[in-house]
Amino acid sequence: MARLGSWIKAEPEGIYVEPADAWIDPSQPKARAWVTHGHSDHARGGHGAVLATPETLAIMETRYGPQSGQPISYDETIRVGEVDVRFVPAGHVLGSAQIVMEHRGERIVVSGDYKRRPDPTCACFVPVPCDVFITEATFGLPVFHHPDTGSEMDRLLHRLHSDPSRCVLVGAYALGKAQRIITELRARGHHDPIYFHGAIERLNQLYESFGVELGELRHTATATKQEMAGHIVIAPPGALNDRWSRRLPDPVTAMASGWMRIRQRARQRNVELPLIISDHADWDELTTTIRELAPTEVWITHGREEALKHWCMTHQIKACELNLVGYEDEDD
Ligand SMILES: [Zn+2]
Numbered sequence: 001m002a003r004l005g006s007w008i009k010a011e012p013e014g015i016y017v018e019p020a021d022a023w024i025d026p027s028q029p030k031a032r033a034w035v036t037h038g039h040s041d042h043a044r045g046g047h048g049a050v051l052a053t054p055e056t057l058a059i060m061e062t063r064y065g066p067q068s069g070q071p072i073s074y075d076e077t078i079r080v081g082e083v084d085v086r087f088v089p090a091g092h093v094l095g096s097a098q099i100v101m102e103h104r105g106e107r108i109v110v111s112g113d114y115k116r117r118p119d120p121t122c123a124c125f126v127p128v129p130c131d132v133f134i135t136e137a138t139f140g141l142p143v144f145h146h147p148d149t150g151s152e153m154d155r156l157l158h159r160l161h162s163d164p165s166r167c168v169l170v171g172a173y174a175l176g177k178a179q180r181i182i183t184e185l186r187a188r189g190h191h192d193p194i195y196f197h198g199a200i201e202r203l204n205q206l207y208e209s210f211g212v213e214l215g216e217l218r219h220t221a222t223a224t225k226q227e228m229a230g231h232i233v234i235a236p237p238g239a240l241n242d243r244w245s246r247r248l249p250d251p252v253t254a255m256a257s258g259w260m261r262i263r264q265r266a267r268q269r270n271v272e273l274p275l276i277i278s279d280h281a282d283w284d285e286l287t288t289t290i291r292e293l294a295p296t297e298v299w300i301t302h303g304r305e306e307a308l309k310h311w312c313m314t315h316q317i318k319a320c321e322l323n324l325v326g327y328e329d330e331d332d
């Protein structure tokens with residue numbers, strides 16, 4: 001009998017689905033690409049035909065210009081070559097999907113990046129039992145436990161209200177994290193204007209065009225220091241320590257990332273208020289998901305593969321690591 005999943009090849013530049021002649025999240029331009037979500041390490045420009053959710057295609061067009069894209073909505077099944085393919089929610093960012101493939105009676109699920117906790121800006125992860133689960137492992141170590149999102153948001157608001165002469169500058173990945181922070185703040189009753197760095201403007205607009213309500217937002221370029229005092233300002237992580245932040249009123253520097261669990265990372269970026277908010281599964285979410293899907297095999301991509309591989313083996317699940325290159329979730 002053929003090895004399980006022998007029709008899928010893990011190449012350095014991505015996952016190749018042979019009977020469909022398609023690549024998943026390839027790091028190099030390919031004739032046919034299936035893209036799990038819009039983050040730039042997964043969705044690159046220059047492909048021939050792109051199969052992705054309408055939201056992901058819109059994100060790619062915002063970044064790279066017109067795509068020869070074929071939109072596929074959640075739970076629609078299409079046949080490509082000899083493979084039935086379906087995109088189901090991954091709970092990571094707007095439009096993010098797991099790719100479910102069936103070929104010759106085998107079902108393989110590629111998780112893409114995912115998380116299990118609720119996120120008001122995107123559809124919740126849908127578990128699909130399968131023979132082979134190809135999972136990410138960005139936070140694949142038991143030390144990674146993301147606290148409750150609500151308690152992190154309360155810390156942010158508490159800090160904001162403790163000194164109305166300052167602003168709190170939150171570093172957040174421009175796609176997904178920034179909009180999630182804004183909607184979480186709104187859900188906690190914070191309806192003051194939120195200021196944003198110009199680099200996240202187009203993505204804010206894109207989220208709103210898909211029905212995610214962000215409330216009153218203002219561009220920092222049109223505001224005075226005085227106006228921004230006592231307010232939250234959202235910027236991409238790269239802007240936290242650059243000249244741009246001098247226009248802000250004595251900012252308390254915060255950053256929202258799963259990496260904030262590691263003190264040294266917070267110190268490197270001069271972060272005063274680390275907020276542990278991630279769009280990736282933590283250790284418990286990874287292992288709970290594998291238990292729930294009960295796959296025969298787990299293949300592990302970008303992250304700390306060793307610990308998760310070991311966990312699978314001790315739970316009688318065959319596991320291996322795939323050495324794909326070019327996936328970086330540094331700020332996530
Ligand atoms: Zn991602």
Ligand SMILES: [Zn+2]
Pocket residue numbers: 039041042113136302327328329
């Ligand atoms: Zn990733």
